[in-house]
Amino acid sequence: MTLPHVGVILHAEVSSSITAAAAAANEVETGGLLLGWWEAGNIVARYAIEVADPDATTSSWTRDEERAQQALEGALFDLSHPWLGYIGDWHTHPARCGPSNQDEDSIRQASRGYEQPLLLLVHRADDQIEARVAHQGYIRTLTLHQFLAN
Amino acid sequence: MMATLATQFREALSAIEPGDDAKHAQDAHKQVSKVLEADEKLRKLGVAPLLIGSYKRHVSIRRVKDVDVFARLTEADSSLRPGAILDHVTEVLDKAFPGCVERQHRSVKVDFPDYDLSVDVVIARPCGDHWEIPQKIEADGRASWVETNPTKMTELTTEANKQFLLYDDDEDSGVYVPVVKLVRQVRRTWVDDQRGGYYFEVLTYHAFQDKQLNEKTIAAYLTLVLRWIADTLPELVDDGPADPTLPDKTIKTKATVDQIKAAADRFAEAAELAEEALAEEDSCRAAVMWRNLLGVTKNTEQSEYVFPLPDYCNADGTTKYSSTLMKGAPAVPAGRGRYA
Numbered sequence: 001m002t003l004p005h006v007g008v009i010l011h012a013e014v015s016s017s018i019t020a021a022a023a024a025a026n027e028v029e030t031g032g033l034l035l036g037w038w039e040a041g042n043i044v045a046r047y048a049i050e051v052a053d054p055d056a057t058t059s060s061w062t063r064d065e066e067r068a069q070q071a072l073e074g075a076l077f078d079l080s081h082p083w084l085g086y087i088g089d090w091h092t093h094p095a096r097c098g099p100s101n102q103d104e105d106s107i108r109q110a111s112r113g114y115e116q117p118l119l120l121l122v123h124r125a126d127d128q129i130e131a132r133v134a135h136q137g138y139i140r141t142l143t144l145h146q147f148l149a150n
Numbered sequence: 151m152m153a154t155l156a157t158q159f160r161e162a163l164s165a166i167e168p169g170d171d172a173k174h175a176q177d178a179h180k181q182v183s184k185v186l187e188a189d190e191k192l193r194k195l196g197v198a199p200l201l202i203g204s205y206k207r208h209v210s211i212r213r214v215k216d217v218d219v220f221a222r223l224t225e226a227d228s229s230l231r232p233g234a235i236l237d238h239v240t241e242v243l244d245k246a247f248p249g250c251v252e253r254q255h256r257s258v259k260v261d262f263p264d265y266d267l268s269v270d271v272v273i274a275r276p277c278g279d280h281w282e283i284p285q286k287i288e289a290d291g292r293a294s295w296v297e298t299n300p301t302k303m304t305e306l307t308t309e310a311n312k313q314f315l316l317y318d319d320d321e322d323s324g325v326y327v328p329v330v331k332l333v334r335q336v337r338r339t340w341v342d343d344q345r346g347g348y349y350f351e352v353l354t355y356h357a358f359q360d361k362q363l364n365e366k367t368i369a370a371y372l373t374l375v376l377r378w379i380a381d382t383l384p385e386l387v388d389d390g391p392a393d394p395t396l397p398d399k400t401i402k403t404k405a406t407v408d409q410i411k412a413a414a415d416r417f418a419e420a421a422e423l424a425e426e427a428l429a430e431e432d433s434c435r436a437a438v439m440w441r442n443l444l445g446v447t448k449n450t451e452q453s454e455y456v457f458p459l460p461d462y463c464n465a466d467g468t469t470k471y472s473s474t475l476m477k478g479a480p481a482v483p484a485g486r487g488r489y490a
Binding site for chain 2: 029040041059060063064065078079083084087089102103106107110113116
C-alpha cells in the first residue's frame with residue numbers, strides 16, 4: 001500500500017516555545033501538545049503548549065489524558081482561535097538523538113483515534129527539531145515547511 | 151461576547167519591545183558613565199551617573215533613539231555654574247568620543263552612530279531630598295535651576311505595575327507598564343508631534359490612579375486609559391498634568407496650546423475607535439480596528455503592523471473561509487502516551 005505524503009507547516013512560535021521549554025527543563029525530558037488544524041493535505045502546527053509530567057525522567061515523558069485535556073481546554077480558551085485543536089505531541093530529548101522506536105509507536109497508536117494525521121515533534125539536544133507523521137496507525141513521509149513569523 | 155484578542159495584544163507588545171536597542175542603550179550608558187567617572191574634576195564633584203528615562207522605567211518602545219543619563223554631582227553646592235561644567239563635560243566626552251559630541255542648551259549629547267541612538271547627559275546638583283537641573287543657562291554660565299526627581303518616577307512605575315494586575319493571582323501580570331507602551335504607540339501613530347512621550351506616560355499614570363482601573367483584558371485597560379486621556383487633556387492645556395514625583399508641580403511641555411488641543415482631538419478619535427473595537431463581537435472586525443489604532447512600528451527599517459491579524463482573518467476584517475480546512479481535534483488521545 002502506498003501511503004500519501006503529508007505536508008507539515010510549522011509556525012515559528014512552535015519551534016521557539018519548544019526550544020525554550022527544552023532549555024528550562026535542562027536534563028529532564030518535557031513535552032506537551034501541538035495545537036493547530038488540517039488544511040488541504042497539510043498539518044498546520046500553530047502553537048505548542050507544555051503539559052507537566054511529574055514522573056518525567058532523563059529518558060521519558062508521558063502524556064497523561066486528564067492533565068493533557070485540561071491543558072488543551074485552557075489553551076483553547078486563552079487563545080480563542082476557531083481553528084485550533086489537538087493535532088499531535090512534542091517532547092524533548094536531552095540527548096542528541098531524534099525520535100525513538102517507542103516515540104514512533106506512541107504516535108502511531110495515538111493516530112488510530114483520529115481521522116486526520118497526527119504530528120510528533122522531537123527536540124534534540126543540539127536544538128534541532130525532527131518530525132514524524134502518523135495516520136491511522138502508520139508512519140507517513142512528510143515535507144516540513146517552516147513559517148518564520150505570523 | 152466581545153473580542154478581547156489577548157494573543158494578538160501579547161504579540162503587539164512584543165512587536166514594540168526595544169529588542170537590540172535595549173542592549174545598545176545599556177552599553178552606550180556604560181561607556182558614557184565610565185568616561186565621566188574617570189575624570190578628576192568630575193570625581194571631585196562626586197559624579198554619580200544614573201540611567202533614567204523611559205528606557206530605565208521599561209516603558210520605552212521600538213525604536214529607542216535616545217537614552218538619558220543623569221550625571222549627579224553629589225558634592226556640588228549652590229556655587230556651581232552649570233555652563234562651565236557642561237563645557238567641561240563636553241570636552242571630556244569629546245576626547246573619548248571624537249566628533250560624536252554636541253553641547254546642547256541644557257545637556258550634552260553623545261551620538262552612537264553604530265547603534266543609531268544618542269545619550270543625553272544632564273548634570274544635576276543636590277537639593278534637599280532630590281535634585282536640581284539647569285533650566286536656563288545664561289551667557290555668563292549662571293543658570294536658573296529647576297527641581298526634578300527622576301528616580302521617583304521609576305519607583306512609581308514599579309509600584310503601579312505591582313498594584314494593577316491582569317490576573318489577581320499572578321504577581322507577574324502587571325498591566326501598567328504594557329499599557330504605557332501601548333499608549334506611547336498610539337501617540338506615535340495618532341499625534342504628529344514626536345516629542346512628549348513622558349507627558350502621555352504621566353497621563354496614563356494619572357488615569358490608572360484616578361480610576362483605580364480593574365479590568366480583565368489589556369484591550370479594556372487601553373480603551374479606558376485612552377478615554378480618560380481624551381476627556382482630561384483639554385483641561386490640561388494651560389498647566390499640564392500634576393507631576394507625580396514632586397508636590398505642587400506640573401509637567402511642562404514644549405508643545406503649544408494649539409498642539410495640545412490637536413492632540414486632544416486625535417486622542418478623542420483614538421478613544422472612540424478603541425471603544426468600537428472593544429464592543430465589537432466579531433474578532434476579525436475588531437482586530438482590524440485594533441490594527442488601525444496601533445499603526446505601524448516607527449523608525450524601523452521596515453514599517454510593520456504592530457497588531458497582527460489572527461490567522462483566520464482577512465485584511466478587510468472578514469473571516470477566511472476554506473472548504474479544505476478542518477479544525478484541530480477537541481480532545482487528546484485516550485489513556486497515556488509514553489515517549490522515550
